[in-house]
Amino acid sequence: MSICTERKRKAYIAFHRGYLGYQQTNTRRLEKREKVLIKKCRKGDAVAQRALYLRYRVRWYMTCLRYAPNKPDADDMLQEGLINIFNSLGQFDPDKGSFGAWSNRVLVNAILQYIRKWKRLRVVDDLEAYIHTLAEDEVCFARLGAEELTKMIQKLPEGYRIVFNLYVIEGYKHHEIAQMLGISESTSKTQLFKAKRMLRMKLGSILQQ
Amino acid sequence: MKDRLEIFFRKKLTEPQKKEAWNTPSDEIWEMARPHFEVKRKRRRRIFIGLFLLLFAGIGTVGWLLLNDAENPPAAEVSKNEIRKDIASRDQGIKHMSPSERGLEDEMVMESPIPTQPMPVPQPAPHSVPALKSHADRSRPIVEMPVFAKQAGVAPYSQQQQRFATNMEERIEHRAALKKNSLESLPPLQPVLEVQPETATIAGPGLPAVKHISPDNRFAVRVFNVPLVTAFSSAQDMNFGNPVNVSHSFGVGAEYAIHKHWWLGLGVSVLHLNSRITYSGSQNYDATTEYYFGGGMMANDVSFQTTSSLGERFLTATVLRSNMEPIPQGTQLEARLTSGHRLTYFNLPVVMLYRRNLGGKFSVFGGGGPGFNWLLAERLEKTGKVLHQDKPMEVIAMNASSGHIETKNWWSVDAKAGLEYRFRQDVSVYSSFRFKYGFTPFLSADDIYVKYREAGIALGLRYAFY
Structure with missing residues (x-):
């Protein structure tokens, strides 16, 4: 089979199938x-x-x-x-x-x-106690890939981290999270709010740009 | 509504990632996890195969017995007129006499065809040598019924142990009662000879009972009610409080006699299990876990826990304080939490029972078999209070985590033995000791096998289709 014929055949297949x-x-x-x-x-x-x-x-x-x-x-x-x-x-x-x-x-x-x-899942409210853990690692701002974002989430207190993951990444509703974790719905909302506040503190300047 | 931060994180973390060192697990994890699900499969398969073989063996036995019965179908319904004709044809030439007519007040006429050859007429002797006379040639008087019966080789009435119907109506009734056998196959002189009180079903007039097991009287149904005391146990420590488990089982069942003493039963029942646990303990207050609840109230998820012994259910109490007055860090709180856990199962047991009559109205029985239990419903009840320096604190309902139930579906083996009293021909009441052993044949997520034990006294009513 010549090169020309082969090219024609491929073009024919591509035409009839369509790329999609x-x-x-x-x-x-x-x-x-x-x-x-x-x-x-x-x-x-x-x-x-x-x-x-x-x-x-x-x-x-x-x-x-x-x-x-x-x-x-x-x-x-x-x-x-x-x-x-x-x-x-x-x-x-x-x-x-x-x-x-x-x-x-x-x-x-x-x-x-x-x-x-x-x-034991600890629902944490004391934000200041955990701020320093983020401050230690400034490397994450250099390149905001999945790895860095994952590391940032890992640094969150347990309650924040789990609620944030369930709500933002997995897409669960607050009442579902409350049922899953055995906490109240308002606690779930509070934890998410605080998790986002912590993350925003570090990311705020970058996101606003 | 998602804000920019949420969208940013979601987009970054859910897009497909290339395989890199940081996001690739080591092969060690796979090697450690793999044996867990491989072993489990084999074990489960073996148990399933064993139980299904047992079930199929039972079904096969019943089927075989039913087929055997189908080969010998019961005789068609016989009307009383037919019986009357049949008796008349068998009694050709025989005059039925009442005992008083024959002067035998205490005797009864045999219900049987009596030889119908004509009565011998005395002939004059051709020779006058009495010593050489044959038996047939000997002169004899015209005999009456009893003697005639004697000639037919039947024992004298007075020596007969069995008593039979005295008149035509009774005989017809008797035959009608025995209609399960065809008239042809009915023994001519012995309507009933084998008598076994323990399987007695048909009592004809003058007859004690007839041993007769046919497809029509092999079935029995029963209704039972079993209050029990139960216990779930597992390899996991569940010493949160003192569990008091009570169960209650109510159901119906059917039995089929596959042999004189052996009955195969299938039941359907609903099993309720209740576990009530009271936790009483103290804990130091952790102020760092406190948060604003709303409406001027402070809340704290105090991590007291109760765990039902019927499965993994962690219950935590949330304490609310209506005033904003802080509780010092480390203050001791006393908690009394009660959790109720109620599970409802659909139970399907197969039992093989050995039943033996004690000679009268009492029977003993014993047996057992496998069963399967499906979870139908689950309900949690939560009450409790938390005390701070002997002052009760406001507590909102405890939250139950949605961890899986260890005992969702499980196999069980029943063993029972009891006494049955027949207060009517076909209805009896029984009581038995029942022991149930349940198990989940596979490991739970926490690598445990859950076991279940219960013991109780069953009370039941049994109706047999005699």
């Missing part, structure tokens, strides 16, 4: 592959489990890092979360939503369970 159409086909193919992986995971296929883990590990770990004050805690949370995710794969219904969203919900529940088990 091609992308959709590709996404569908990936989803299909994911479904096969999940099905194999349910049967206990170790290779499939590993493949699914490698696919989502960055996303899952980032969630854990946001909720944990440090890396060792995030590691423990991820371990608990993995056990929960793979043990409850049978409950996942692909018609109700994506695996990514479902697994994230399970992971967040496992994280809250972990916090409840090992630590």
Whole structure:
């Protein structure tokens, strides 16, 4: 096949599929592959489990890092979360939503369970006591990427951090957060307000620019 | 409405990230987590297979017995007229006489076809050698019924142990009562010989009872009510207060006799479990956790906790103070918190029972089997007070964390033994000791196996389709 013919063929395919159409086909193919992986995971296929883990590990770990004050805690949370995710794969219904969203919900529940088990969730009001912890690390302002923002969230007091994550990142409502954490709705609102105030203190000048 | 900060953080943290050192977990985490869910799967599968095999074996046995019964269908309904004709055809030429007519006041006429050959007529002897006369040639008087019966090889009435119907109406009634067997297969001279009081179902006139198990009288239904004392336990320490668990079970069940003494039962019941725990303790007040609640009130989430023994439920009390007067850091607070936890389960037990009659109206039974329990509803009750220097503080309802329930669905094994009293032909009342052992066959999120034990006295009513 000559180069010219090959180019024509590719152009023909691109024309008829359309770029968007091609992308959709590709996404569908990936989803299909994911479904096969999940099905194999349910049967206990170790290779499939590993493949699914490698696919989502960055996303899952980032969630854990946001909720944990440090890396060792995030590691423990991820371990608990993995056990929960793979043990409850049978409950996942692909018609109700994506695996990514479902697994994230399970992971967040496992994280809250972990916090409840090992630590007592302390709803903190004394802001000044924690200000100095942020002031120590000025490096985060140099480059505001996900890593730096995660580190900033990690430095928040536990109550602030969890409420902030649940409300801002996961998108839960205040009454849901109150139910999940066993606190009142007004406490949840207060904690979020104060978390944002702390973050704004550091980010304020940058955001206003 | 989201502000700029929220949008900024959300956008930055939810967009797909490249794999970098800081956001990639080490392989060690995976290696440590993997054995947990692999072992669990195998264990759960083994338990499920075992229980399903048991269930299928039970269903198979019942099916096989039902098929066997279908091969021998019960005889069609026989009308009393047909019975009358049948008896008349069997009694051809025989005159029914009442005992008084025959001068046998205390005897009864046999309900059976009696030989119908014509009565021998005495003939004059051809020879005059009495010694050589054959038995048939011997002269004999015209005999009456009892003697005639003797010739037919039947024992004298006075020596007969069994008593039979005396007149046609009673005989018809008797046959009608035995309609489950066809008239052809009914033994001509022995309507009933085998008598077993413990499975007695049909009592004909003059008959004590008939052993007769047929598809029509193998079924029984029961209603039961079981107040119990229960205990959940797990490897996790749950020593928050003193749990007092009370349960109550109410249900209905059906039983099917697969053998003379063995009954297979299936039940449906609702099981209520109540756990009430009172926590009494003191704690130093932590002023740093205080916040403004609104309306001139200060609030503090005092971290007293009670945990129901029916599952993981942490309850915390929020203390409100209507005045703004500060409580010094470290002040001792006394708390009395009571938490009630009520779980309602749908219980489906399969039981195999051995039932034996004691000779009279009493029977003993015992047995057991597996069951499954589904959580239907859960309710939490929270009351309590917090004291500051013997002065009660205002406390709003405690908040329960939404941690999962350890005992959502669980398997159980029942064992029971009891006494049954039949106060009517088909209705009996029973009481039994019941022990239930429940377990979750898989590890919970906290790596524990929850176990459940209950013991109680069941009271029930049983109706058998005799």
